[in-house]
Amino acid sequence: MATGTDKRRREVLRAIVADYIASQEPVGSKSLLERHRLNVSSATIRNDMGVLESEGYITQQHASSGRIPTEKGYRAFVDSLHDVKPMSPAEKRAIVGFLEEGVDLEDVLRRSVQLLAQFTRQAAVIQVPTLHASRVKHCEVVALTPTRLLLVLITDTGRVDQRNVDLGEAVDDDQVQRLRQLLNNSLQSKTLRDASVSLADLAQTAPPDIAPHVLSAATVLIETLVEQPSERLIMAGASNLTRFAGKSTLRLPGIIEALEEQVVVLKLMANLPELGNVAVRIGEENEDEELQSTSIVTTAYGGEGAPLGGLGVVGPTYMDYPGTISKVSAVARYVGRILAGE
Template sequence: MAGSTEMRRQEVLQAIVADYIASQEPVGSKALLERHRLNVSSATIRNDMAVLESEGYIVQQHASSGRIPTEKGYRQFVDHIHDLKPLSAPERRAIIRFLEEGVDLEDVLRRSVQLLAQLTRQAAVVQLPNLKMSRVKHVEVVSLGPTRLLLVLITDSGRVDQRNVELDELIDADGGHLLRDLLNGALVGRTLTEGSTSLVELAADPPPEIRNAVVRSATRLIETLVEQPTDRLILAGTSNLTRMARDFPTGLPSVIEALEEQVTVLKLLANVPDLGNVSVLIGGENEDEDLHDASVVATGYGSDGHTLGGLGVVGPTFMDYPGTISKVSAVARYVSRVLAGE
């Protein structure tokens, strides 16, 4: 839409969508003039609404009723959102406090979807970190005895793995420090797959004085790195959707079924945008037919610039898009900060 007439029609469309989201009632020209400063006559508004309807942005369900937005109308509305609703100071404090009380990564993510479900009154979902994307943050070597070591592997996704290693030869404190430096040199900053390759190379040519310790430790860590559990999801707030059952045109069961089908949601969250950006899929834009009556707002969370997984909400197409985008974005940002230890 270009030019002053098109800009005004865009304003009219934005007003219709905003009013419908707020009331879930068809919007008429009289109501638009009463609620919004459009500075035009009722005849001009009616004409604009007729044009918007002919272009497929709004539809009139009954001859005497007002208009409601179509999926095309919602898409135009979302694409023209310039101002997101900022979270209130109490909301921000509550989010930070609640997430910081998480005892580990999974607990933080569980809390994040509970928060999103409460804040948006919709269903919220988060994907546990895709371990293929995780990078090694640190390896610690702890001596448990002359021939026994504890290896502690920490990734940027918050995963901590501990493995005992039994040696055939004694290792002193200096040997332990050298081993730790070699393992960190091979692993830190690398993905788990890259780390496995580095460990194979390290074990092929270790320093003679700690050969046994390097080979045993590398072998044990490679076993740890390749034990990658499948992706998992945490879901919250499905009951929020049941309270809006009448608002899903072909019924709610298919939407809930899609949410419970992990593969469907994992596919959705696998395509989240880069950190800091939010994607919005409206109705038929969702690949899965069961979600054609729903909208999905999703983003990624992570640390050190790396996306570890996706989180988002699923709700009706008339959801409060500015508020939902703002809340999804804020929770993801705070989850990332907690993971980064900020």
């Protein structure tokens, strides 16, 4: 196949996919010529469509109807995307303004998934950061009474844990300050798993005069650090999928059921692309049978090259891929910035 012919047919395929995404109506050669500057005759377009159909990129539902893209056609379209739709300044401001109003980590994540569902008009999901990815940012020590301390553990993912520590004997201000310094020297920038090991070592090597206090604080902190909650997901916009219920290709009841089974969605988040990249799984590329009538766009969020979790959207195979990829990428980028305190 000549290079020029091959390039033109790719343009015809992109035009068919774009038109079908916009209208969900079969696309004919006449409408292609009217809507796109292809600079060829209708006979050439019909010939190109015939070749694309024989190669499995488009299909014809009825003898007299136009063509619609196949999953192979959508994959070729997505793989050919070099530029995605830029978000408007208003959309960017909406993202930043809405997310920055979040009062804590979970509120930011809940807002981000609501925003993503609203922007894409599809089902959106975000993974709550897993503990093994968290690092200790700071441990604050406050004397509530001479024999009771408040420990506040803050991680770089925004998690905040507070615990009371009852001491066997009174503690003075100087000892509180030294205890705070010892704990932070031992904990700062460590993963939660490594932090537990450091605390155990610290309890054995602490200065004798505050060793009982260190042991009491370390014991409570280790209990906090090893409390490993199960991985959680926050979802929004599943009702958006009812817009597509009239389309025979979308098996809505099974999709809703699959999304409610968190194990299925956690599997989607297990193989995320590198930070900054976006993955698109189309139709039968999805392992779960119930999701094989959908397309799923996922990415990781985090900061400084360290992913903290994943987010994405689930929608029909005829979703607006450029727009969806752009929105998923943008929301992930802003979530990462906010969690990093930028």
